[in-house]
Amino acid sequence: MNGVHDMGGMHGMGPVEIEKNEPVFHSQWEARVHALNLACGYHRKWNIDMGRHSRERIPPAEYLAFSYYEKWLRGLEMLLVENGLVTPKELATGRAESKASGAGVLRASEVAGFLRVRRLARMDDDVPARFRPGERVLARNDHALGHTRLPRYARGKRGVIDRDHGVFIFPDTHAMTRDKKPQHCYSVRFAACELWGQGASARDSVYLDLWDDHLDPA
Amino acid sequence: MSDHHGDDHAREHDRPLSGPALRARALESLLVEKGLVDPKALDELIDTYQTKVGPRNGAKIVARAWTDPAFKKRLLSDATAAIAEFGFIGRQGEDMVVLENTPKVRNVVVCTLCSCYPWPVLGLPPVWYKSAPYRARAVIDPRGVLKELGSEVPEDVELRVWDSTAELRYLVLPERPAGTEGWSEDELAAIVTRDAMIGVAQVKLPARGKR
Numbered sequence: 347m348n349g350v351h352d353m354g355g356m357h358g359m360g361p362v363e364i365e366k367n368e369p370v371f372h373s374q375w376e377a378r379v380h381a382l383n384l385a386c387g388y389h390r391k392w393n394i395d396m397g398r399h400s401r402e403r404i405p406p407a408e409y410l411a412f413s414y415y416e417k418w419l420r421g422l423e424m425l426l427v428e429n430g431l432v433t434p435k436e437l438a439t440g441r442a443e444s445k446a447s448g449a450g451v452l453r454a455s456e457v458a459g460f461l462r463v464r465r466l467a468r469m470d471d472d473v474p475a476r477f478r479p480g481e482r483v484l485a486r487n488d489h490a491l492g493h494t495r496l497p498r499y500a501r502g503k504r505g506v507i508d509r510d511h512g513v514f515i516f517p518d519t520h521a522m523t524r525d526k527k528p529q530h531c532y533s534v535r536f537a538a539c540e541l542w543g544q545g546a547s548a549r550d551s552v553y554l555d556l557w558d559d560h561l562d563p564a
Numbered sequence: 565m566s567d568h569h570g571d572d573h574a575r576e577h578d579r580p581l582s583g584p585a586l587r588a589r590a591l592e593s594l595l596v597e598k599g600l601v602d603p604k605a606l607d608e609l610i611d612t613y614q615t616k617v618g619p620r621n622g623a624k625i626v627a628r629a630w631t632d633p634a635f636k637k638r639l640l641s642d643a644t645a646a647i648a649e650f651g652f653i654g655r656q657g658e659d660m661v662v663l664e665n666t667p668k669v670r671n672v673v674v675c676t677l678c679s680c681y682p683w684p685v686l687g688l689p690p691v692w693y694k695s696a697p698y699r700a701r702a703v704i705d706p707r708g709v710l711k712e713l714g715s716e717v718p719e720d721v722e723l724r725v726w727d728s729t730a731e732l733r734y735l736v737l738p739e740r741p742a743g744t745e746g747w748s749e750d751e752l753a754a755i756v757t758r759d760a761m762i763g764v765a766q767v768k769l770p771a772r773g774k775r
Contacts, residue, residue, distance in 0.1 A: 352676070353676050354674075354700065355704040356700040359695075359696040361712060362697045362712060362713065363692055363697075364690070364713065364759065371614070373585065378588050380613070382591065382595065382601065384655075385595075385602070386601065389600065398677075432595070440594050444598070445598055453604070453605055454607065457609055461654045463654055464653060464658060465658060466731055468731070495677065497677060533726075546704075547719075549719075550707070552725045555728070556729065
């Protein structure tokens with residue numbers, strides 16, 4: 347979707363300000379929201395791409411006004427209701443109408459193991475690669491309404507396959523229909539001038555990780 | 565909150581809670597009541613990211629790469645496996661790529677679409693990395709951003725920006741500063757900063773006497 351989350355190349359956002367000696371969390375609620383997101387993910391009612399898409403669907407004015415963990419909180423509320431773990435009434439009142447049935451719950455003793463996951467998105471499927479390193483590609487000029495990992499600033503632009511990362515889940519379908527649609531994911535090099543015009547430095551480039559379904563031969 | 569101390573959490577209970585703090589507390593109590601979340605697991609998750617995972621992990625990787633050419637070779641060819649030698653594996657670091665800075669090439673990492681960041685080696689991302697200004701500008705004006713941050717890139721140096729649009733997670737291997745010959749791995753790790761491993765800074769020698 348052409349949302350405000352797709353920020354690459356936007357103007358007017360102000361300076362980058364690095365906070366000295368920044369704490370991991372600025373307040374306790376931020377820490378709880380981060381942990382709640384992980385602990386709720388344990389139920390496997392949604393995947394990481396659905397998680398990202400939930401935050402992308404926060405209305406633009408709110409998305410820009412929210413702090414980072416406010417977005418995580420709102421996204422989690424959406425996921426809990428949409429995937430049936432919490433009812434809208436429960437969310438509104440804060441009172442449980444029923445207990446979760448049968449589901450296990452992440453225990454403190456399981457946290458370390460839970461975080462040591464080795465495979466998230468890489469797949470073993472034997473899918474042929476459509477492109478080889480060094481080949482020229484054109485990023486598709488698609489404007490899907492749903493989730494996509496192809497940012498607007500690269501659409502319709504020409505790049506070169508830098509390396510083939512192997513076969514990965516395709517987030518664009520995984521977020522919408524849970525279809526993993528395994529395919530090759532590549533690092534694609536775009537010259538800065540191709541993306542931003544002749545004002546950009548001729549030496550510089552931007553590398554994006556894109557999938558077969560984002561690319562055509564150029 | 566520059567004077568952040570451990571007792572901030574205790575003091576927070578004395579202040580009126582703001583909107584998101586109230587909503588977060590209401591949601592947690594609902595999820596606990598429903599049996600979906602164990603608050604002790606939340607404590608453990610928070611402790612992990614506050615005390616066990618952070619940029620000191622990444623600094624150890626960099627220091628090893630600076631002192632052990634065979635490790636560096638493994639790190640650049642299969643970063644995930646080389647980093648796993650330290651036990652730094654798992655969530656948001658499942659597939660790692662290390663980018664080597666040289667006198668002719670500098671690398672900068674961003675996630676324009678959200679906040680992708682290599683948690684096992686750098687911890688959770690700082691606010692500026694997740695902020696609109698960095699996400700918007702790092703791809704269109706990386707030289708301007710780096711100049712503002714005090715790390716100007718000379719004209720004859722190539723700048724590569726890596727937008728983390730997939731589940732690959734990027735770590736920059738900064739250049740080892742001159743004047744560190746003979747330093748131990750621990751001494752080297754101590755001068756490697758988070759910002760250098762994101763690529764918005766270079767590693768500098770500390771002021772004399774602080775080694």
